[in-house]
Amino acid sequence: xxxxxxxxxxxxxxxxxxxxxxxxxxxxxxxxxxxxxxxxxxxxxxxxxxxxxxxxxxxxxxxxxxxxxxxxxxxxxxxxxxxxxxxxxxxxxxxxxxxxxxxxxxxxxxxxxxxxxxxxxxxxxxxxxxxxxxx
Amino acid sequence: xxxxxxxxxxxxxxxxxxxxxxxxxxxxxxxxxxxxxxxxxxxxxxxxxxxxxxxxxxxxxxxxxxxxxxxxxxxxxxxxxxxxxxxxxxxxxxxxxxxxxxxxxxxxxxxxxxxxxxxxxxxxxxxxxxxxxxx
DNA sequence: TAATTTCACTTGCATTATGCAAGTAGAATC
DNA sequence: GATTCTACTTGCATAATGCAAGTGAAATTA
Numbered sequence: 160x161x162x163x164x165x166x167x168x169x170x171x172x173x174x175x176x177x178x179x180x181x182x183x184x185x186x187x188x189x190x191x192x193x194x195x196x197x198x199x200x201x202x203x204x205x206x207x208x209x210x211x212x213x214x215x216x217x218x219x220x221x222x223x224x225x226x227x228x229x230x231x232x233x234x235x236x237x238x239x240x241x242x243x244x245x246x247x248x249x250x251x252x253x254x255x256x257x258x259x260x261x262x263x264x265x266x267x268x269x270x271x272x273x274x275x276x277x278x279x280x281x282x283x284x285x286x287x288x289x290x291x292x293x294x
Numbered sequence: 295x296x297x298x299x300x301x302x303x304x305x306x307x308x309x310x311x312x313x314x315x316x317x318x319x320x321x322x323x324x325x326x327x328x329x330x331x332x333x334x335x336x337x338x339x340x341x342x343x344x345x346x347x348x349x350x351x352x353x354x355x356x357x358x359x360x361x362x363x364x365x366x367x368x369x370x371x372x373x374x375x376x377x378x379x380x381x382x383x384x385x386x387x388x389x390x391x392x393x394x395x396x397x398x399x400x401x402x403x404x405x406x407x408x409x410x411x412x413x414x415x416x417x418x419x420x421x422x423x424x425x426x427x428x429x
Numbered sequence: 430t431a432a433t434t435t436c437a438c439t440t441g442c443a444t445t446a447t448g449c450a451a452g453t454a455g456a457a458t459c
Numbered sequence: 460g461a462t463t464c465t466a467c468t469t470g471c472a473t474a475a476t477g478c479a480a481g482t483g484a485a486a487t488t489a
Contacts, residue, residue: 167401167403168344169342169343170403170405172394172396172398172401172405172406173321173322173390173394173397174322175397175400175401175404176397177317177318177321177322178318181321182316182317182318183312183313183316183317183447184447186308186312187306187308187309187312190306190308190309199465200465200467201464201465201466207303207304207306208303208309211447211450212449212450212466212467213447213448213449213467213468214446214448216466216467216468236456236464237456239465240465250396250400253395253396254389254392254396255308256392257388257391258308258389259308260388260389261388261389262307262308263307265310265361265382265385266302266305266307268302269310270305270306270307319476334436334437335437335438336435336437346476346478347437347438347478348438348439348440348477348478349476350437350438351437351438351439352475352476371435371436372485373435373436373437373485373486374436
């Protein structure tokens with residue numbers, strides 16, 4: 160589906176976001192790209208939540224069609240493809256940080272280290288800059 | 295399902311959030327509660343995205359089970375139920391604002407008024423305070 | 430007081446999405 | 460020439476969603 164043809168249920172901003180990544184997998188792929196430095200198809204398959212291969216292929220295609228990620232050929236190995244975030248994808252970082260803060264607060268078994276939350280509270284802007292620099 | 299019995303695919307904070315409201319409808323209900331002052335079952339049915347009755351009933355139950363909303367009887371009319379956000383639900387506001395800002399930036403047909411984004415950029419904290427005061 | 434309306438769901442059934450296991454195609458390596 | 464690696468695709472079972480209609484209890488109207 161071409162972007163220009165995409166139809167939305169509404170242009171409410173919450174709905175717009177949910178239509179692009181409001182499923183159980185898309186944001187986990189974004190997470191792997193931003194926070195875990197993953198970039199290959201095979202790497203996304205190894206994440207703890209165990210996405211299945213057909214769903215991964217489908218989501219990568221949708222994320223690319225919606226302009227959140229790009230797919231290019233790896234120079235070092237013509238058989239491998241590199242997935243990377245576009246600026247539109249990177250711009251999800253502030254939202255993701257708030258999501259992380261919320262989950263860390265309400266999930267008593269959260270994986271989020273306390274230092275990360277502390278850093279966010281102390282200076283969110285520089286944390287975002289650091290994370291972007293790491294991409 | 296009791297909260298204590300709930301099993302998560304992982305305790306990654308992004309995944310935790312997605313398991314609680316990572317579907318096409320849950321956040322729209324939260325939106326209606328926070329931004330549109332809705333509180334009755336019938337009101338949620340009138341939203342532009344046209345949620346169906348069985349899905350609405352299911353999501354209200356799940357959101358209540360996960361501690362994001364409460365369900366009480368309306369004093370003025372014993373036949374009506376009032377749905378309201380818990381503090382845990384209200385705490386989603388910062389994340390929702392970032393989501394709104396992102397969608398407003400990338401959806402050229404966004405419903406979000408420019409003044410809202412401007413207000414957010416100028417003083418996010420007081421915007422959040424105002425919105426909470428309005429609940 | 431009997432019938433109608435209001436409200437909050439529930440049910441049945443068709444369609445769509447997801448999950449799992451296995452298979453494939455092309456390039457690189459052995 | 461055969462095996463391996465990588466990125467998928469396919470088939471099929473199960474689960475989630477969408478749509479229309481129905482239900483039951485309380486309140487309102489006739």
